[in-house]
Amino acid sequence: MTRVTDEVRQQPTVWVDGRVLDDAEEPVIRVDDHGFTVGDGVFEAVKVVDGVPFALSRHLRRLERSATGLGLPPVDQDAVRRAVADVLERRHLPFGRLRITLTAGPAPMGSGRTSEGSTTLVVAAVAGPQKTGPASVVTVPWPRNERGAIAGLKTTSYAENVVALAYAHERGGEEAVFGNLAGHLCEGTGSNVFYAVDGELRTPTLASGCLAGITRELLVEWCGVREVDEPLEVLESADEIFLASTTRDVQPVARCDDRTWDGPGPLTQAAAETWRRREAEHADP
Numbered sequence: 001m002t003r004v005t006d007e008v009r010q011q012p013t014v015w016v017d018g019r020v021l022d023d024a025e026e027p028v029i030r031v032d033d034h035g036f037t038v039g040d041g042v043f044e045a046v047k048v049v050d051g052v053p054f055a056l057s058r059h060l061r062r063l064e065r066s067a068t069g070l071g072l073p074p075v076d077q078d079a080v081r082r083a084v085a086d087v088l089e090r091r092h093l094p095f096g097r098l099r100i101t102l103t104a105g106p107a108p109m110g111s112g113r114t115s116e117g118s119t120t121l122v123v124a125a126v127a128g129p130q131k132t133g134p135a136s137v138v139t140v141p142w143p144r145n146e147r148g149a150i151a152g153l154k155t156t157s158y159a160e161n162v163v164a165l166a167y168a169h170e171r172g173g174e175e176a177v178f179g180n181l182a183g184h185l186c187e188g189t190g191s192n193v194f195y196a197v198d199g200e201l202r203t204p205t206l207a208s209g210c211l212a213g214i215t216r217e218l219l220v221e222w223c224g225v226r227e228v229d230e231p232l233e234v235l236e237s238a239d240e241i242f243l244a245s246t247t248r249d250v251q252p253v254a255r256c257d258d259r260t261w262d263g264p265g266p267l268t269q270a271a272a273e274t275w276r277r278r279e280a281e282h283a284d285p
């Protein structure tokens with residue numbers, strides 16, 4: 001009995017195009033949905049604390065930017081907000097995440113879309129804690145293409161991240177870090193990278209091709225971080241490194257390839273402390 005209850009608790013609560021599913025495993029997306037066939041979609045992952053989404057306005061603005069970049073129809077932000085409210089009303093999450101996915105909808109099984117296609121919107125809420133504890137990261141041999149058509153967009157085409165993360169896992173890491181075509185540090189598969197040099201916190205610029213992470217954006221505003229592009233090898237000499245993302249907040253890096261650190265450095269600790277304080281002040285900063 002307990003086992004069943006736990007399983008139910010782990011199941012996402014899922015809203016698809018206006019309907020909350022009775023069973024999250026019910027098949028509802030068409031096999032010719034362009035999000036499924038070619039990764040023609042955009043998404044957001046939003047942290048939920050005590051039933052309240054964190055920084056929802058910034059996430060919706062980024063969803064809009066990603067959709068515009070991909071050439072999808074304009075996002076109806078109010079409709080997405082209503083879907084989010086509907087899901088969170090049905091599923092009280094003390095701690096968890098929302099996944100908002102918008103795809104181009106049904107289309108021919110090739111790269112072209114139909115002009116009259118209607119988008120598919122899915123909002124799923126799932127319980128689960130943040131990633132805690134120090135991270136071990138591995139740099140990967142494949143570059144991000146900062147000049148590509150979808151650079152910096154949060155699209156559902158994440159297969160490159162899947163391959164890179166598997167590479168990191170095989171080497172005992174839990175996150176993979178990319179350089180870009182210019183040889184500069186770029187980002188992780190699901191995180192932005194911050195590092196300290198000469199007492200200064202730094203992170204790659206958006207021109208590096210990294211995602212404009214919401215956590216990154218807030219840390220830059222709150223912590224006086226310098227945005228600068230430097231060779232990937234800067235990680236070999238940085239005094240401190242940390243990852244930033246919705247699922248991590250500020251996560252110290254304890255190992256990067258062959259280098260190890262005993263504990264979080266002072267700038268990482270200060271950033272984590274500022275994050276905790278500012279996050280508690282405002283749910284939609």
Ligand SMILES: Cc1ncc(COP(=O)(O)O)c(C=O)c1O
Nearest residue numbers: 190191192211213214215245246
């Ligand atoms: C490629 C990539 N970079 C950075 C991030 C961090 O962004 P955010 O802080 O908005 O979660 C993510 C989040 O999943 C990501 O997928």
